Amino acid sequence: MTETKSIVVERLIPYSAERIWRALTVPALVAEWLMQNDFSAQEGHHFTFRAAPVTGWSGVTNCVVLKIEAPRLLAYSWGDGTESDSGLKTVVTWSLTPEGPVTRVRMEQSGFRPADERGYIGMGSGWPRILERLEQVAAKQGG
Amino acid sequence: MTETKSIVVERLIPYSAERIWRALTVPALVAEWLMQNDFSAQEGHHFTFRAAPVTGWSGVTNCVVLKIEAPRLLAYSWGDGTESDSGLKTVVTWSLTPEGPVTRVRMEQSGFRPADERGYIGMGSGWPRILERLEQVAAKQGG
Secondary structure (H helix, E strand, O other), X not given: OOEEEEEEEEEEEOOOHHHHHHHHHOHHHHHHHOOEXXXXXXXXXXXXXXXXXXXXXXXXXXXXXXXXXXXXXXXXXXXXXXXXXXXXXXXXXXXXXXEOOEEEEEEEEEEEOHHHHHHHHHHHHHHHHHHHHHHHHHHOOOO | OOEEEEEEEEEEEOOOHHHHHHHHHOXXXXXXXXXXXXXXXXXXXXXXXXXXXXXXXXXXXXXEEEEEEOOOEEEEXXXXXXXXXOXXXXXXXEEEEEEOOEEEEEEEEEEEOHHHHHHHHHHHHHHHHHHHHHHHHHHXXXX
């Protein structure tokens, strides 16, 4: 029957949850570690991430903000661009858990179908570098 | 700082949790969908999975039963064989959640370090087929 896979990446980041939350939610900061975007921290907000287009992909990722509980939880849908729609419908959930002076950052991208295997493999190797960049962006913030 | 990845595979299986639980815990059944083993459903029990050895790997996976809550939760550590010890220390957690007449089966293998990337990729493509076989073995059981 139906089968889906998720990617989970966890990273201990040596800053407060509030500081990491800013890097996760301020559009200009998100652009530094992930992609250009018109994100806004409001449930129900539709937005896109925009990367350079490549053959077979418009570079656009269509998203909707699903849940916000500052500074602990942020979830948004993560779907295909309109020009190369494969039907990808995943959800990206960020969870921040303070552990003493550091914060455990957990990213889960769920909902990969068997047909999304290529995206699963690509994102599975991509997310760890993205979280590394997230930490670098948080490092430049105060708090 | 420290970073780990997990593989999560979820599959809706059209049988009761009790029936799937038997396929997950009876050693002769586990051998049909996963590997030869000396599993026993007791917390703290040390056991191994044994596959045919290949170059660079003894075929042995060393495990300890960490948690059992029949018929909902089963967790065991999943480490490297002694002859090819790369220091792999992951945990495999099975969760069964009844959803009407079917059961949501969730497998999470957590704790892959950056050094374990090869195993992460291999197991990430392997687990969906394993869950498919688990369903086939459950299909042959009563209940």
